[in-house]
């Protein structure tokens with residue numbers, strides 16, 4: 001059964017002739033501080049770039065292809081779906097399917113949300129009060145950082161670029177204050193692809209337990225970790241105050257369904273998260289819940305396909321980087337959804353990203369877009385999406401562009 005009926009899709013619909021952007025004196029689509037620079041950059045460039053190496057969501061699939069994976073029961077649900085309000089926590093059968101992905105969880109330990117980011121924002125709001133302090137490991141998806149800093153005092157602990165983007169637990173321990181209530185992490189991490197080995201995760205949990213801290217992990221890139229054996233277990237499986245957040249937006253290739261979830265062993269906390277979520281929306285879209293259930297039941301098939309595409313694209317990227325050693329440092333694939341090579345060119349990664357968008361209509365993301373208000377981070381990397389069929393042609397364009405630049 002073919003899933004890839006939309007193989008020609010590149011994911012970036014440009015419409016300006018020649019892919020040339022109008023110059024912006026503020027810089028490459030960088031928005032004023034306090035806003036969400038990544039979204040501003042995408043808005044700024046998406047309309048005039050025709051080739052996408054920015055997206056971190058896996059190649060999506062058409063509705064018809066997803067429905068072909070449905071069980072008879074889900075097909076019946078789909079045919080008879082009613083469009084009224086649904087259960088605010090999410091449909092019981094979908095919560096049960098999500099709970100089954102974790103060790104010893106039941107459906108009432110899971111709350112569904114409209115995408116991953118809604119889950120992160122609701123968890124933080126439910127757990128943090130203005131007097132509290134939180135620690136965030138950075139870089140992290142900026143809306144998550146902004147959610148923390150908008151709620152209480154916060155400290156950032158940067159991953160160490162000189163040690164394979166590893167987490168320095170001593171540094172994290174030093175950031176903990178008497179009022180610290182929560183540690184927010186994103187492992188596997190975007191944009192670096194870093195993850196924690198099991199021993200480091202055990203140490204992190206021991207530290208949180210010693211201080212009575214919640215450990216909230218945005219685990220949305222778990223499905224595309226380069227080595228499933230190496231992928232850290234969900235924090236909710238290992239720690240009574242661990243909260244795992246995940247969803248269908250990345251490795252499943254289904255961001256348009258807007259389905260994410262929170263898995264947490266404390267039902268009182270889940271009730272509080274639901275209270276916060278109720279201020280935003282009363283329930284998920286019923287049709288999305290059915291499609292999400294089909295996807296979760298077909299997880300191996302969907303994420304296997306995403307991983308195969310990502311692996312193929314990483315192979316192509318490796319050859320490209322090998323051909324341009326003066327411009328890029330060799331890069332180990334860490335996550336199959338994206339790569340994060342260091343750019344050595346004299347103009348710097350930010351100017352290079354702008355030039356390649358403007359000159360050949362190719363969208364890549366400079367690491368400055370993950371700039372944190374909590375800690376300094378390197379600005380000489382590019383994040384390159386690896387999950388789409390369109391990455392092959394896009395990498396060929398990048399290769400040709402780099403050849404034209406010549407060795408510098």
Ligand SMILES: Cc1ncc(COP(=O)(O)O)c(C=O)c1O
Nearest residue numbers: 115116117118141190218247249
């Ligand atoms: C780490 C991380 N978390 C959350 C999100 C947002 O996910 P969703 O679209 O499901 O809200 C993204 C999107 O890029 C992300 O990279």
